Amino acid sequence: MDRLLLVLTIASVVLIAAVLRSLRRERIRVEHSVSWLAAAVALLALSLSPGLVNSAAGWLGLAEPAVALITAILVVFMFVFYRYSRVVSELKDMNITLTQRVAILEHQVEKRDGKDS
Numbered sequence: 001m002d003r004l005l006l007v008l009t010i011a012s013v014v015l016i017a018a019v020l021r022s023l024r025r026e027r028i029r030v031e032h033s034v035s036w037l038a039a040a041v042a043l044l045a046l047s048l049s050p051g052l053v054n055s056a057a058g059w060l061g062l063a064e065p066a067v068a069l070i071t072a073i074l075v076v077f078m079f080v081f082y083r084y085s086r087v088v089s090e091l092k093d094m095n096i097t098l099t100q101r102v103a104i105l106e107h108q109v110e111k112r113d114g115k116d117s
Contacts, residue, residue, distance in 0.1 A: 001065055001066055043076060
């Protein structure tokens with residue numbers, strides 16, 4: 001369990017550093033970095049408090065705290081992925097709207113150019 005917590009601590013710190021580096025180089029937008037930073041901080045907090053992991057395992061009725069820790073990791077990232085599914089869906093809707101508006105504008109330009117000739 002200690003080794004798993006150490007690996008999770010290292011992974012959380014690496015994730016925080018990677019997100020901050022990407023944010024600094026403008027490879028990721030601020031609003032998208034918040035989810036990843038929140039997930040990394042949550043995992044870092046879990047990895048630094050084995051008592052919390054043991055309590056969660058007991059509350060869930062799990063014999064192994066490692067299973068509770070892995071479950072927590074999956075739940076955290078499930079929320080991050082859900083958020084990004086919503087973002088992608090919203091972007092798809094915005095693309096459809098933009099495409100329709102461009103088509104309308106092209107039609108109006110063609111119609112106007114056809115009358116002037």
